[in-house]
Amino acid sequence: MTTYTPPADFKTRPDLLGRFGMVGSTHWLASASAQAVLERGGNAFDAAVAGGFVLHVVEPHLNGPGGDLVGIFAPVGGEATVLMGQGPAPAGASVEHMRGEGLELVPGAGALAAAVPGAVEAWLMLLRDHGTWELADVLAYAADYARNGHPILGRAVSTIAAVADLFRDHWPTSAAHWLPDGELPEPDSMVRNEAYADVLDRLVAAGDGAATREDRIDAARAAWGSGFVAEAVERFVRTPHRHASGTDHAGVITLADMAGFSAAYEAPVTTEFRGHTIAKAGAWTQGPVLLQTLNLLEPLADALLDPCTEAGAHTILEASKLAFADRDAHYGDGADPETIQTLLSQEYAATRRPLIADVASREVRPGLGAVTFPPLRESYDPAAAASGVGEPTVSRDGESRGDTCHIDVADRWGNMIAVTPSGGWLQSSPTIPELGFCLGTRLQMTWLEPGLPSTLRPGRRPRTTLTPTLVLRDGRPVAAVGSPGGDQQDQWQLLYLLRTIVGGYTPQQAIDAPALHSTSFPGSFWPRTWTPAGAVLEDRVGADVVDGLRRRGHAVELSGDWSLGRLSAVTRDPETGTLSAAANPRGAQGYAVGR
Known part of the structure; x- marks a missing residue:
């Protein structure tokens, strides 16, 4: 219930x-x-x-x-x-x-x-x-x-x-x-x-x-x-x-x-959340971020996992920030397997969960002791962001x-x-x-500072934000979901999983519901900036939630009613064989089809 x-x-x-x-x-x-x-x-x-x-x-x-x-x-x-x-x-x-x-x-x-x-x-x-x-x-x-x-x-x-x-x-x-x-x-x-x-x-x-x-x-x-x-x-x-x-x-x-x-082909990394197995690509992607965040949230009361309430939105934002701090400190092609295993453990989540306080953190707080962390750049040039010269994702x-x-x-x-x-x-x-096409720019996700798991190295994969999700129950796939959005991909998929697994939403309801995400960690794309305590919300989240988050210290930016996330999903009921599909209405571009 x-x-x-x-x-x-x-x-x-x-x-x-x-x-x-x-x-x-x-x-x-x-x-x-x-x-x-x-x-x-x-x-x-x-x-x-x-x-x-x-x-x-x-x-x-x-x-x-x-x-x-x-x-x-x-x-x-x-x-x-x-x-x-x-x-x-x-x-x-x-x-x-x-x-x-x-x-x-x-x-x-x-x-x-x-x-x-x-x-x-x-x-x-x-x-x-x-x-x-x-x-x-x-x-x-x-x-x-x-x-x-x-x-x-x-x-x-x-x-x-x-x-x-x-x-x-x-x-x-x-x-x-x-x-x-x-x-x-x-x-x-x-x-x-x-x-x-x-x-x-x-x-x-x-x-x-x-x-x-x-x-x-x-x-x-x-x-x-x-x-x-x-x-x-x-x-x-x-x-x-x-x-x-x-x-x-x-x-x-x-x-x-x-x-x-x-x-x-590679084996996924997984975690268990409310009777479901969530499967992601490894630490050469940002995929484990979603698993770390779910581990932080799993034992909390359902009311704290509702993105449409002040307490729920605050808790989700703070948990996400902790996981993303670990991403930037520890993830990358060639990351230490034992470190990643520790980050994904329930024991580690238990040590991090008390850091979720009643007020918004303005710090980047990776765990596992002293770590080398990428430089933090708070400056931001809106003209550069609008010029399309970096990742074509969601601006701040x-x-x-x-x-x-x-x-x-x-x-x-x-x-x-x-x-x-x-x-x-x-x-x-x-x-x-x-050829009629151009090359990509994925190396912008690497750093030129030495000693980081994501430092640029010939022959190594840049740590990517691309991060689709497979959900299994009793070993059988029940949902496949994903979204564009750079650093926001796993944050928006988190909302989907919380709403479908905990909240009882249908896939289309979960995709349509008001979205939010944190910008309180270094961006993966040029110019690699961040906003301390930054949180971006769709206006539809509501004035009470927005005001409450601001009182808690979040630097809230409103993005309009229908602006965040381009999720799509398919599901399968393993007992009946019934299939379903849903897609994002934002921008009137994504569509689901089937019969």
């Missing part, structure tokens, strides 16, 4: 229910394409890959082929598994090189900040190992939208407008691609990316003559990682170009860097200037997957003309 329930108006759309298949994503064309695959007999993995490649085309301001992804899935009868699509720092990307270029931070835009692209490699590996369809059939949806046109989102046009002068003055290949005839495209007008359509066709053609479906997909992987794509990348980035630092630099990524990368006042992407799929056989692709946004670095 729960002690709080959703108000009647906390749902803008119905929760979709059915038994055949369900999809939720951040764009209706990706959801529709994935559902079309399910309708034609494909499984959840075929559908997710098809939808993922469509996201490259229709949300180019939020992700791209030059970016990365993190996925988590459970095949029917199998174990929860992480799909690792995060490429490492190139061999030439070192602290010494960055310092030698006169940089104090890895830039938020420009090819010098590019990690090895990991998204395409990961999608193809997933299709080979867990899908059933031929590559040509899976890529047909994205290839058609790229070659024949898709309606460009108004938010994509706004992103292009924000960086139009950068394109005209410094990135001519991007201007040629996104400013045809020197003008912005009209929102909802049909735009094409024939260069990328050609890339997809060439990936398919690379497998001509191969004996098996798996061999044909592996031939496409080789064409990407060590063939024509990698060759074009290496040639292009050698030309110096403007970076977010305001200075010009050449990229360092090489064909050898790309050829040396392979996506991988809550105003969206882009996000990332997400897709969830559940099929009739019991397969379930959640994937968060990102990086390679059109504003990341100059467009590579023969």
